[in-house]
Amino acid sequence: MFLSPASSGRHVGIFVFDGVQLLDVTGPAEVFHAAGYALKLYSPDGNDVTSSAGVRLAVHGAAFEAPVLDTLILAGSDTLPGSRSLLTGLQPALLTLAKDARRIASVCTGAFLLAEAGYLDGLKATTHWRFAPQLSLQYPRVAVQEDSIFIGSGRIFTSAGVTAGIDLALALVEEDHGAAAARDVARELVVFMRREGGQSQFASPGETQRTADDGLRKILDAVRANPAAGHSVTDLARRAGLSTRQLARKFQAEWGSPPAKVVAAVRVEVARQMLEAGHSVTSAAMRSGLGSDETLRRLFGATYGVAPGAYQKRFRSTGSWTT
Numbered sequence: 385m386f387l388s389p390a391s392s393g394r395h396v397g398i399f400v401f402d403g404v405q406l407l408d409v410t411g412p413a414e415v416f417h418a419a420g421y422a423l424k425l426y427s428p429d430g431n432d433v434t435s436s437a438g439v440r441l442a443v444h445g446a447a448f449e450a451p452v453l454d455t456l457i458l459a460g461s462d463t464l465p466g467s468r469s470l471l472t473g474l475q476p477a478l479l480t481l482a483k484d485a486r487r488i489a490s491v492c493t494g495a496f497l498l499a500e501a502g503y504l505d506g507l508k509a510t511t512h513w514r515f516a517p518q519l520s521l522q523y524p525r526v527a528v529q530e531d532s533i534f535i536g537s538g539r540i541f542t543s544a545g546v547t548a549g550i551d552l553a554l555a556l557v558e559e560d561h562g563a564a565a566a567r568d569v570a571r572e573l574v575v576f577m578r579r580e581g582g583q584s585q586f587a588s589p590g591e592t593q594r595t596a597d598d599g600l601r602k603i604l605d606a607v608r609a610n611p612a613a614g615h616s617v618t619d620l621a622r623r624a625g626l627s628t629r630q631l632a633r634k635f636q637a638e639w640g641s642p643p644a645k646v647v648a649a650v651r652v653e654v655a656r657q658m659l660e661a662g663h664s665v666t667s668a669a670m671r672s673g674l675g676s677d678e679t680l681r682r683l684f685g686a687t688y689g690v691a692p693g694a695y696q697k698r699f700r701s702t703g704s705w706t707t
Contacts, residue, residue, distance in 0.1 A: 394454040394560065395422045399481055399497075401461070401474060404436040406536065407546050408459035408491040415553035416455075418569045419561070428477035436461060447477035453661060455556060456485040457549075460492030465515045465522070489541035489556065491549035498542065499523040502525050507537045512545030533551045550575055596637055599624050607647055611654045611673040617643050648674075652683045659696040668692070 396416045398409055409425070416423050428434050430446030453632060457626050458478065472555040478497055482488050495511040498504050505525040510532040511515065520528040529535055534543035534552040543552035544703075554577065558566035570577045595601050603624055607615050610689060618642055635643045655672035663671065669680040684692045 395424070395451060396457065397446070397453040397481060398423070398425050398448050398459060399474075399478060399494075399568050400425050400427055400433050400435075400441055400459055401470075403462055403463045404432045404433060404435050404459045405442070405492060405546060406437045408442075408461075408494065410436070410443065411550040412457050412489075412491060412553035413545060414573060415550055415557060415569055416450065418572050419557045419565065421455075424450070426473060434581060436463075437691045447480045449470045450481055452647060455482060455487040456481050456486070456488045457553075458488070458490040458494035458497050459549075460496075461495040461683060462493065464493045464496045465518050470580075470694060471496060473503060487497075487537075487539040487541065487556070489543070489552055491543050491552065492545045495519060495542045495610040497521070498540065499526050503540055504542070508532075508535050508542050508642070509537075509540075509542040510535050540622055561574075597634070597638060600634060600638055604646070604650055607650045611651050612671055613673070614648050615673070619645075649687065652680075652687050655680055655684065655692070656688070656695070658707065660690055663699070665692050665696075 398413060400409055406433055410549070413423055414536070414587060424444035425441060426447050426449075428445065428447055430449065432440055432442050434440050442491055478501060482503070483485040488498065488503065490511075494513045495504065495509055496515075499519060499522070499681050504523065506527075508527045508529050509519070510529045511519050514532060519526060520620045532544065533548050534541060534555060536555070541552060541556070543549055550573070554566045554570055554575075557569055567577050595604070603620055604622065607613075617628050617631065621628045624631055626634070635641060635646055639646055641649075651672045651674050655668040655674060658668040658671055659665070662672050665677050665680060669675060669677050672680070674680045674683065680692055684695070686692075689697060
């Protein structure tokens with residue numbers, strides 16, 4: 385395994401607990417191991433833990449037994465966002481590990497641990513796209529950036545979901561040893577040094593225009609069902625039984641955008657699904673109601689941070705394997 389310039393003096397600790405997401409742990413661990421860092425796992429009480437995948441992780445000790453850490457990594461779990469008791473129960477161990485650490489980084493929903501401890505107050509932060517709205521709602525003092533792969537502010541870092549922990553770990557290696565060292569580790573692990581675009585390109589269809597309002601949801605469902613139709617503000621208002629002014633107010637209150645902009649976002653989402661299904665850029669533009677290749681490229685790039693063609697190469701259905 386490749387070793388970067390000596391990092392043995394840099395002690396990386398990963399905080400783990402029962403139900404932890406396995407790749408949140410192993411992804412960053414492989415990066416730091418390849419870069420030559422001293423790496424250990426710590427649990428709240430020193431007992432081994434079982435990941436959400438059922439894999440048992442042997443830990444090196446309890447949080448209170450850890451030496452002063454150079455870097456503390458907080459792994460996530462799907463159970464963290466919905467369990468206040470788990471968040472508060474893990475706080476003593478977290479605060480013990482974090483107290484004198486040079487820097488602290490969370491992977492995926494590990495951001496909820498940082499937010500609960502107050503470390504993210506007044507800072508920009510990110511987490512898995514599925515839990516970003518909940519992080520924002522639960523901790524209003526955190527400036528949640530839903531599309532970011534990772535964000536750093538001073539000694540605090542947060543990353544998006546699961547494999548984004550690898551992106552973050554590479555960035556931390558680069559911060560310590562420079563781009564060449566991080567690039568060598570990325571090559572060794574056969575991963576990109578930096579992935580193109582934000583995490584919105586990984587979100588499930590329909591996630592970008594969520595609403596609990598039945599009337600608004602029916603309007604958007606109608607747009608999705610026939611995206612190439614006109615869908616003028618007047619048509620939408622008539623369908624909802626509202627005046628155009630009332631409709632505009634409802635859209636502004638729900639999404640902070642006028643109806644036309646939300647309809648365009650739905651069309652981009654539909655175009656994305658068509659690209660995944662194998663439609664050409666031209667076909668996706670026409671069938672989604674965006675009209676032209678130029679419009680699709682402009683709006684797609686603004687939404688997902690990547691060109692439609694590049695996105696299609698990554699996410700298009702591969703069909704059957706051939707030899």
